[in-house]
Amino acid sequence: MAAPIAVAIDAPEIETAARWASAVAPHVSTVKVGLELYLRYGPEVITTVRGANKVDVFLDLKLHDIPATVGGAARNMARFKPSILTVHAAGGRDMVKAAVEAAPQTQIAAVTVLTSLDEKALDEIGLRGPASEAARRLAVLAVESGARALVCSPWEVASLRAEVGPDITLITPGVRPSGAERGDQARVATPEEAIEAGADLLVIGRPITRAADPGAAAASIAAALRRAQSTPSA
Numbered sequence: 001m002a003a004p005i006a007v008a009i010d011a012p013e014i015e016t017a018a019r020w021a022s023a024v025a026p027h028v029s030t031v032k033v034g035l036e037l038y039l040r041y042g043p044e045v046i047t048t049v050r051g052a053n054k055v056d057v058f059l060d061l062k063l064h065d066i067p068a069t070v071g072g073a074a075r076n077m078a079r080f081k082p083s084i085l086t087v088h089a090a091g092g093r094d095m096v097k098a099a100v101e102a103a104p105q106t107q108i109a110a111v112t113v114l115t116s117l118d119e120k121a122l123d124e125i126g127l128r129g130p131a132s133e134a135a136r137r138l139a140v141l142a143v144e145s146g147a148r149a150l151v152c153s154p155w156e157v158a159s160l161r162a163e164v165g166p167d168i169t170l171i172t173p174g175v176r177p178s179g180a181e182r183g184d185q186a187r188v189a190t191p192e193e194a195i196e197a198g199a200d201l202l203v204i205g206r207p208i209t210r211a212a213d214p215g216a217a218a219a220s221i222a223a224a225l226r227r228a229q230s231t232p233s234a
């Protein structure tokens with residue numbers, strides 16, 4: 001079975017994205033298209049990445065606007081049948097609800113607190129922390145508004161799981177195999193730690209796409225996850 005990984009194919013060019021998608025597709029469940037590619041190529045990038053690959057396409061546009069605008073955008077994006085579409089929970093109850101109602105066949109995932117933000121950054125933007133508490137508040141708001149999936153850092157997975165229960169899909173970026181560069185991510189953990197904490201889907205970009213052989217990097221993380229999942233936790 002393909003590993004529960006969404007590879008973030010954040011590339012400047014569609015040709016590179018297509019190459020990365022075919023290299024990783026045999027090993028992972030999902031490929032994630034984000035703003036870098038979508039803003040340049042539009043829906044064409046979804047078709048290209050899907051291509052002959054047996055993978056779900058996760059469309060990460062992090063919509064954040066008034067409810068009517070987000071509802072309209074989600075309705076338009078649902079036509080391309082992404083498995084997941086992201087919105088910012090911080091857009092508020094009515095905005096999340098508008099997205100959920102406009103795209104009933106798509107899983108709307110509400111982003112809680114970006115994994116690139118640390119406590120100092122939260123303080124600067126005026127979001128009452130700590131990050132774990134802000135993520136909890138936004139998660140509850142999003143689920144009460146109809147979202148069935150949440151995006152959070154691996155640090156918050158266990159507490160959000162306890163808060164929202166087993167039926168909500170928890171998606172975690174900020175995943176770094178040990179020794180990998182953290183880059184602009186602040187709240188990070190290894191793939192094994194994220195899965196053991198209870199994440200359903202790990203978003204991993206640069207540790208895979210910037211490896212000399214992205215296919216081999218995806219296969220190796222997928223194997224590590226299988227080992228972690230088959231080892232009973234202490």
Ligand SMILES: O=C(O)c1cc(=O)[nH]c(=O)n1[C@@H]1O[C@H](COP(=O)(O)O)[C@@H](O)[C@H]1O
Pocket residue numbers: 008010034060062086111113114115116151152173174175183185203204205206207
């Ligand atoms: O919604 C996301 O996917 C997302 C939310 C978040 O809080 N942090 C975050 O990094 N992401 C996305 O996850 C991916 C992480 O990529 P890497 O840092 O290269 O592994 C990027 O495509 C980000 O846009």
